[in-house]
Amino acid sequence: MxxxxxxxxxxxxxxxxxxxxxxxxxxxxxxxxxxxxxxxxxxxxxxxxxxxxxxxxxxxxxxxGEPIAYITGEKEFWSLKFNVSDCTLIPRPDTEKLVELGLEYLPKIPCEVLDLGTGTGAIAIAMATERRDCLFTAVEKNRDALILAQQNATQIGVNNVYFLQGDWYKPLKTRKFSMITSNPPYIEPTDIHLSQGDVRYEPRTALVSDDDGLADIKLIVKGATKHLNQYGWLLIEHGWKQGSAVQMIFKQHGFQLVETFTDYSGNDRVTLGRWFKP
Known part of the structure; x- marks a missing residue:
């Protein structure tokens, strides 16, 4: 043949x-x-x-129905090739919008950036290839995913990303950053899409969050107030129907200049805000 x-x-x-x-x-x-x-x-x-x-x-x-990325063990993101496995989400083009905005709002001077729930390391590593003057810290709870992210950093050739195992902010103690990024779980447990397409094979712990999909986002926004420098930025990816709700969470915790941006398909995808403590 x-x-x-x-x-x-x-x-x-x-x-x-x-x-x-x-x-x-x-x-x-x-x-x-x-x-x-x-x-x-x-x-x-x-x-x-x-x-x-x-x-x-x-x-x-x-x-x-098994995703192509799990079959081949790799997926392109930000024109970089990432190793993937069934312990992580598959990097998606929509998340490139978060990287794009992160690079746009990142201070022009060297600074420190935190990526929470890094998975394959896609967000932190992609940004690190563009800003080698900055120091990136990537936190991941799942040990297998963390090992995979470290392997991706080595393979892609970045040495300005450091990896920590832990649940959200817990391994960071009192450290503060100029920017925090995250693509957390944000799908409601009852969402019918969980039984369709590629997500059937992806880890539910990386997809599903209680409280209408907002529980983890609320934890991240609240914690960011203790781990952002004055005027630091928080950027969170979320579901296409969650823009207004996420904006409200940001504002309830004192964030300013809160704005939601659409992905390349025109759906609300990333909300950001600047931290200011009077």
């Missing part, structure tokens, strides 16, 4: 996927170690028996 023939077969097999052709191309590229351009230019190349066996095994997993 040639590259082209397998792509057609795989695309038909994955017809219920949101992106069957793209899924098939990613799997073929992963197994053959060839770029998409090569696959298209040499589409009549024949697959070996071993390649075909592996491809069909991966195809069956994808057909069953």
């Amino acid at each position: 040639t590259y082209l023939e397998w792509l057609k077969y795989a695309s038909q097999t994955l017809s219920e996927s949101e992106s069957p052709k793209r899924d098939a191309e990613i799997l073929l590229s992963f197994v053959t170690h060839k770029t998409r351009t090569f696959l298209m230019a040499f589409s009549e190349t024949s697959l070996s028996d071993d390649e075909l066996t592996r491809l069909n095994a991966y195809l069956a997993r994808r057909q069953a």
